[in-house]
Amino acid sequence: MPLEILILKTVGDKTLGAVTVKLTGSLDTATAPELERQLAPVLAGQTKHLVFDLAQLKFISSAGLRVFSMARKQLKERGGQASFVNMQPQIQEVFEIMKSLPGVAIFKDMAELDAYLAARQRAHQENQ
Amino acid sequence: MTLKLHATPEEVMRAVEALQQFGQARQIPEKALFGLTLALEECASNIVNHALRRDARQMFRVTLEHTGSAMVIELRDHGPAFDPTQAPVPEMEAGGDDQPPGGWGIQLVRRYTDEMRHTREGEENILRLTKRLVQATSHK
Numbered sequence: 001m002p003l004e005i006l007i008l009k010t011v012g013d014k015t016l017g018a019v020t021v022k023l024t025g026s027l028d029t030a031t032a033p034e035l036e037r038q039l040a041p042v043l044a045g046q047t048k049h050l051v052f053d054l055a056q057l058k059f060i061s062s063a064g065l066r067v068f069s070m071a072r073k074q075l076k077e078r079g080g081q082a083s084f085v086n087m088q089p090q091i092q093e094v095f096e097i098m099k100s101l102p103g104v105a106i107f108k109d110m111a112e113l114d115a116y117l118a119a120r121q122r123a124h125q126e127n128q
Numbered sequence: 129m130t131l132k133l134h135a136t137p138e139e140v141m142r143a144v145e146a147l148q149q150f151g152q153a154r155q156i157p158e159k160a161l162f163g164l165t166l167a168l169e170e171c172a173s174n175i176v177n178h179a180l181r182r183d184a185r186q187m188f189r190v191t192l193e194h195t196g197s198a199m200v201i202e203l204r205d206h207g208p209a210f211d212p213t214q215a216p217v218p219e220m221e222a223g224g225d226d227q228p229p230g231g232w233g234i235q236l237v238r239r240y241t242d243e244m245r246h247t248r249e250g251e252e253n254i255l256r257l258t259k260r261l262v263q264a265t266s267h268k
Binding site: 001026028029030059061062063065066090094097098 | 141
């Protein structure tokens with residue numbers, strides 16, 4: 001199963017703007033390098049927040065988790081973060097397993113993410 | 129069913145797709161099949177990336193077997209002797225954030241299979257992954 005990558009930039013919101021990355025298909029040993037390649041220019045810019053929309057992601061392996069980890073690390077160094085939304089149950093379970101492993105901090109940010117998304121939502125409503 | 133595969137990521141995913149079709153044809157529950165698929169991807173990737181160092185001329189073999197009460201995946205390669213079942217569990221370190229993620233794959237395999245057994249026969253690594261299927265066919 002291939003991987004489709006759609007990178008969307010949120011416009012007009014300077015403080016809370018984020019880049020959304022929609023993934024469709026399978027993020028695995030064969031497709032992870034392509035995601036890494038496509039994320040490189042995004043990560044090289046000023047983007048602080050990446051939101052990975054995983055609604056259509058059917059499969060993930062550690063090769064894909066490594067790309068997420070790398071992105072998160074780079075964003076964190078500039079005070080940003082990577083967030084993960086709309087996970088299907090089987091993907092959610094992989095994340096839960098990763099969270100339970102000692103020394104893996106990458107996927108422990110769900111609470112922060114909720115706070116971040118709530119803030120974005122509020123800002124959006126106030127602008128209307 | 130046995131597949132002979134070249135040591136490339138694309139061939140790993142060819143094995144994964146074969147497993148998905150194999151499992152669906154035998155009505156393996158979706159959840160069990162997802163776990164097996166992930167375990168196969170991780171173990172086969174290890175063989176391709178480490179044992180065979182992505183040398184596409186090298187081959188490895190994957191055998192899929194459904195015994196009724198279990199699914200068994202066997203992987204065979206001629207790389208250096210390596211027993212992934214002995215891989216250490218990542219340890220918590222001071223400020224253990226963002227550790228090198230090398231051991232993640234094997235941890236996932238542990239969680240998604242019931243048994244992982246490695247043997248070395250002659251020049252060959254043999255890794256057997258077993259997933260027990262509880263009432264696999266009597267459900268839905």
